[in-house]
Amino acid sequence: MSAVRQAREVTAFAPLAVRDLVHCYEGSNVLTGLNLTVLQGSVLGLIGRNGAGKSTLIRAMLGLLQPLSGMASVFGEPALKLSDRTKERLAYVPQQPEALAWLTAQQMLDYVGRFYPRWDQSFATKTLERWQIQPNKLLAKLSPGERQRVDLIRALASQPELLVLDEPAAALDPVARRELLREIALRAGESGTTVLFSTHIVSDLERVASEVAFLHQGKLLMQCTVDETKERYGRLWLPGPIGYAAPTQSLSRRRHDDGSLSLVVERDAQGRWPEAASLPGARVDALGLEDLFVEIAE
Amino acid sequence: MNLPLALLAPWRFNLAGLRWFALGLVVLEVFGVAGWACFMHTTSWWVGSAAIAGVFEAMLWNSVFSYMVLPAIDAHQLRLPGMQRGLFVGWAFYGVLSLLLPAIGIGLWVGKVAVIAVFVGLFCLAGLLWALLPRYLGMVVYAPFYAAAVHARFVLSLGHSGFLIWALPLALLLLLLAMVRVHRLVVASEPFVSGRHGPPVLRIGRGIGGAFAAGGGRYGSRAIAARPDWMQARASLRDCGPGHPVASLRLALGGSLMPTSVVGWLHRKMAMLAIIFAFCGFMLWQILGRASQGAPTIDRHTSQLLVLSMFGGFVSASMVFNCGIELLQRWRKSSAELPMLALLPGLRSGGFDVKRQLLWAILLPPLRIQLVLMAVLLALATSLHVDTSIKLYVLASQATAIVALVAYTLLITGGQTATAGRWANLGIGLFWGVLLTFPVFVSGLDLHLANPAMTRLTVLFDAGWILLIVILAWLGRRGWHGLQQRPHPFLPS
Numbered sequence: 060m061s062a063v064r065q066a067r068e069v070t071a072f073a074p075l076a077v078r079d080l081v082h083c084y085e086g087s088n089v090l091t092g093l094n095l096t097v098l099q100g101s102v103l104g105l106i107g108r109n110g111a112g113k114s115t116l117i118r119a120m121l122g123l124l125q126p127l128s129g130m131a132s133v134f135g136e137p138a139l140k141l142s143d144r145t146k147e148r149l150a151y152v153p154q155q156p157e158a159l160a161w162l163t164a165q166q167m168l169d170y171v172g173r174f175y176p177r178w179d180q181s182f183a184t185k186t187l188e189r190w191q192i193q194p195n196k197l198l199a200k201l202s203p204g205e206r207q208r209v210d211l212i213r214a215l216a217s218q219p220e221l222l223v224l225d226e227p228a229a230a231l232d233p234v235a236r237r238e239l240l241r242e243i244a245l246r247a248g249e250s251g252t253t254v255l256f257s258t259h260i261v262s263d264l265e266r267v268a269s270e271v272a273f274l275h276q277g278k279l280l281m282q283c284t285v286d287e288t289k290e291r292y293g294r295l296w297l298p299g300p301i302g303y304a305a306p307t308q309s310l311s312r313r314r315h316d317d318g319s320l321s322l323v324v325e326r327d328a329q330g331r332w333p334e335a336a337s338l339p340g341a342r343v344d345a346l347g348l349e350d351l352f353v354e355i356a357e
Numbered sequence: 358m359n360l361p362l363a364l365l366a367p368w369r370f371n372l373a374g375l376r377w378f379a380l381g382l383v384v385l386e387v388f389g390v391a392g393w394a395c396f397m398h399t400t401s402w403w404v405g406s407a408a409i410a411g412v413f414e415a416m417l418w419n420s421v422f423s424y425m426v427l428p429a430i431d432a433h434q435l436r437l438p439g440m441q442r443g444l445f446v447g448w449a450f451y452g453v454l455s456l457l458l459p460a461i462g463i464g465l466w467v468g469k470v471a472v473i474a475v476f477v478g479l480f481c482l483a484g485l486l487w488a489l490l491p492r493y494l495g496m497v498v499y500a501p502f503y504a505a506a507v508h509a510r511f512v513l514s515l516g517h518s519g520f521l522i523w524a525l526p527l528a529l530l531l532l533l534l535a536m537v538r539v540h541r542l543v544v545a546s547e548p549f550v551s552g553r554h555g556p557p558v559l560r561i562g563r564g565i566g567g568a569f570a571a572g573g574g575r576y577g578s579r580a581i582a583a584r585p586d587w588m589q590a591r592a593s594l595r596d597c598g599p600g601h602p603v604a605s606l607r608l609a610l611g612g613s614l615m616p617t618s619v620v621g622w623l624h625r626k627m628a629m630l631a632i633i634f635a636f637c638g639f640m641l642w643q644i645l646g647r648a649s650q651g652a653p654t655i656d657r658h659t660s661q662l663l664v665l666s667m668f669g670g671f672v673s674a675s676m677v678f679n680c681g682i683e684l685l686q687r688w689r690k691s692s693a694e695l696p697m698l699a700l701l702p703g704l705r706s707g708g709f710d711v712k713r714q715l716l717w718a719i720l721l722p723p724l725r726i727q728l729v730l731m732a733v734l735l736a737l738a739t740s741l742h743v744d745t746s747i748k749l750y751v752l753a754s755q756a757t758a759i760v761a762l763v764a765y766t767l768l769i770t771g772g773q774t775a776t777a778g779r780w781a782n783l784g785i786g787l788f789w790g791v792l793l794t795f796p797v798f799v800s801g802l803d804l805h806l807a808n809p810a811m812t813r814l815t816v817l818f819d820a821g822w823i824l825l826i827v828i829l830a831w832l833g834r835r836g837w838h839g840l841q842q843r844p845h846p847f848l849p850s
Binding site: 118121122123137139140141143144151155156157159160162166169174175199200 | 581582592599612615695696697699700701702844849
């Protein structure tokens with residue numbers, strides 16, 4: 060079997076894949092021809108500023124919205140027409156879970172649990188107790204953080220092979236956030252669960268993600284492993300007089316008041332920085348993930 | 358806000374659809390008033406014309422001018438007193454205009470300018486209050502009109518010299534009530550968090566872009582959270598699970614569809630039931646009073662049937678309204694029940710796809726009640742031997758509610774919430790207009806079965822129902838096509 064064919068098959072049956080995805084709201088583009096594949100067993104952190112299109116991308120990937128064009132698949136099935144078998148294998152927690160506000164936490168877990176053959180009731184009960192959530196309290200009466208935790212329990216108790224979390228830590232306190240990240244790492248490490256989560260908290264990403272995808276203005280600017288970001292990307296600073304030599308390809312470009320130029324650049328296939336980096340006066344600075352995010356997003 | 362802007366405010370702050378609706382009402386009002394004047398060759402023609410003007414003004418105030426309270430709330434919350442003042446000036450201007458035009462147009466011909474102005478004013482205030490009060494109280498607002506209509510006990514008819522003696526204080530009382538209500542809504546810290554006690558104007562809002570959208574967030578969790586525990590209807594999880602998609606879907610959709618225990622159901626409905634029964638009791642008492650004063654049996658039967666059909670129409674329309682609002686809230690929220698349902702396995706059963714199961718889940722409970730009501734009314738109409746046109750009127754009112762329920766369900770689940778929102782005001786306005794004005798005409802204008810005007814009027818109202826059914830069926834067809842084209846029904850719109 061050729062490498063190309065093998066790669067195609069891996070993509071075709073990947074837990075999540077989108078190709079040429081385009082979507083817009085009220086005339087403005089949110090996703091512009093986006094391609095992304097989440098491979099089996101990976102923990103992909105989707106990072107981007109507010110309004111970058113992270114939630115829209117996640118919802119399109121899971122068939123929760125109909126994109127203008129492009130294709131999304133989950134375990135090889137079209138996302139908009141998932142079979143029950145595939146639905147049993149995935150769990151999704153939205154950014155602000157608001158579903159079933161009229162049920163108590165216990166009722167909600169009891170109700171949802173009936174639909175999942177591998178539902179772990181003891182995990183649900185124990186975690187509710189551990190996270191100090193009153194099981195008989197209506198979901199509507201829980202705080203946003205408690206509600207998010209109940210939804211996380213709901214997602215984790217179904218023992219999914221694919222876990223999709225949209226800004227899961229947004230409403231959590233630091234302790235709960237740490238517990239969630241530990242749970243994600245545990246699931247990924249021990250059960251091989253594939254995880255996609257969106258965030259703009261870079262430290263969360265560094266803690267658990269094996270891969271990072273950076274979404275900016277509806278475009279995927281980069282997708283690589285977390286370690287790779289430090290090796291592969293850097294900030295090239297060029298003083299004013301040699302600004303003309305700046306490479307045309309860069310992830311961001313900023314001109315300072317003194318005429319100097321800052322660019323986020325990428326090593327080529329041979330691991331070399333762009334030629335301008337070797338000019339006298341030019342300088343390449345290593346970037347941490349957070350610096351890289353800020354440089355590109357600003 | 359200067360005067361021209363204040364006068365333009367009701368049109369600028371409303372959707373284009375509502376502006377056209379308002380224009381349509383005004384045109385119908387003018388033609389109706391003029392048509393009745395030409396059509397009825399009696400000395401009391403002006404009574405009918407005034408009633409027509411009143412009904413259309415009530416609809417105008419209910420469906421168009423009442424929504425001015427929304428920008429007024431915004432203006433208060435944004436601390437823009439100038440804008441708030443301007444809105445009230447606009448309101449006052451259109452209020453005066455609503456009274457003056459019919460008063461001059463009809464009253465000058467018969468020398469009863471003040472009578473017509475007060476009469477139309479009562480209708481305007483009733484329409485406005487219906488939008489501003491909780492909907493179960495809105496029914497009470499119409500009670501005086503029925504009292505006026507059923508004038509066997511209270512000699513209150515429009516042509517009577519004593520009309521102004523009771524009508525003017527009543528109008529002032531309703532005006533005071535409206536002002537207090539508007540003030541309370543405007544200054545409330547969270548006017549939209551009122552659950553079922555919320556007035557229709559806030560529950561429907563500015564069509565699709567306004568409180569309908571807000572309703573999902575504001576009425577959903579927050580309204581439930583605001584309710585004390587003893588008033589919560591506890592869900593019953595019996596029969597939920599992969600083998601029972603219809604019950605499972607009902608539980609997930611919540612609201613009036615949620616399976617509950619009997620106690621839970623009574624908790625939810627007690628206020629509404631109390632008002633309905635009080636109203637019907639009042640109406641029956643009026644009718645029986647008329648009977649005791651020697652009205653012909655057939656008229657008495659017709660009146661009784663009309664009261665019961667109003668009751669049936671109110672129950673049916675409430676179900677359509679509730680169901681429509683709840684579905685709109687569900688289908689407008691992208692992070693609530695829809696993603697959960699879209700990814701929940703096991704919702705197919707017995708070879709039926711999810712779309713079919715969903716329609717059963719939404720439509721079966723209200724349809725069952727509506728069909729029973731229709732059968733009961735039909736049986737009553739047959740046993741009371743009322744005129745065929747009356748029978749048709751009663752059946753058509755129920756049929757309209759049934760078609761409306763199906764049409765709105767299909768529109769919303771078919772992703773056409775914008776269309777549903779646009780047509781909601783029109784549908785509700787026309788439904789109430791046709792349902793409630795007919796008994797007023799029949800009783801208040803002394804129309805007896807022997808009177809040929811009564812037959813003409815009944816046929817006219819029957820035609821109104823049929824027109825409404827045709828419009829709703831067309832909307833339902835659009836919704837059905839939308840639903841068929843969707844890959845699954847749980848996509849927000």
